[in-house]
Amino acid sequence: MGDRSRIIDILSRNPEFAFRNGIPRHKSLLSQTQQQTADSFGYKWARRDTYESDAAMAMQREWILGRYGLTDGELEDLIDGRRFLDAGCGSGQSALLAFGSNLKDCEYLGVDISESVDVAAQRFHERGIPGDFIQASLLDLPPELGQFDFIFCEGVLHHTDSPELSVAHLAKRLGPGGIFMFYVYGKKAPAREFVDDYVRSQIAEMTNDEAWRTLEPLTELGMALGNLHAEIELSRPITVLGIPAGRIDVQRLFYWYFCKAFYREDWSLDEMNHVNFDWYRPANCHRQTPAEVQGWLDGNGLEVLRFNVALEGISVIARRRS
Secondary structure, three states: HHHHHHHHHHHHHHOOEEEOEEEEEEEOOOOHHHHHHHHHHHHHHHHHHHHHHHHHHHHHHHHHHHHHOOOOOHHHHHHHOOOEEEOOOOOOOOHHHHHHHHHHOOEEEEEEEEOHHHHHHHHHHHHHOOOOOEEEOHHHHHHOOOEEEEEEEEOOOOHHOOOOHHHHHHHHHHEEEEEEEEEEEOOOHHHHHHHHHHHHHHHHOOOHHHHHHHHHHHHHHHHHHHOOOOOEEEEOOOOHEEEEOOEEEHHHHHHHOOOOOOOOOOHHHHHHEEEEEEEHOOOOOOOEEEEEEEHHHHHHOEEEEEEOOOOEEEEEEEEEEE
């Protein structure tokens, strides 16, 4: 428990932090968009029944590992005995899915801007995995916490006020040879980008409960399209909409190129709505090009180990140059 208890001891003497429920919480004020984003995720991760079923957990784990192209053994080697910073830990979902019990051998610190850190602490406790948790912006990590060997930032950077600034800040927290593993949203097809921003604007002034209910009919549309189990053949690409030629499932065509309406046949309505809420609700939802992400890495002394570009986004494993 050495460094983990040391972290709590350090923050207990830092006047910028106040303790509640045993968790240090930074006192800084957030921008309006960052506060709304934090509130959205605090709400979402508190709804544990919408993401903890066996079907949902199995699919999410497969999706995370598939994007990074890692086996269980490679994951274990990456974090074995290291100081592990889960930057934007949420409910601990991604770290627990990806690394599981291997986290017991790490000095784990989970940081999130939202009150989801309370959920994360509870979930780690339930699994018998030790760790410390802080509620703070990634930009407010006190320097006295030192450097980390491994930083995991899964689906977080695009929800900050400035992904570029956040990468620069986190890169400084890596020790020489440290590993930075992160995923960011990629830019989508033009019609999908337009509709996504429009839907996001329509629910912006709603409460979280209202936004959740408003998105349910959209989720039901995704279910109706998915249950068609129909495909169409596009003989030529539709270049003005960014749609390639070939056979494609009707629901996937709608999902990737017109509007996010998530569908999984073995998921409940609430589980699918959780995914759509995750996408549409946060005010901060940046999308990046591969060139932009590569520029972040080059500008912060990070050497690419893996760089995977897919329709949904960009997954990176990089190492800080010594």
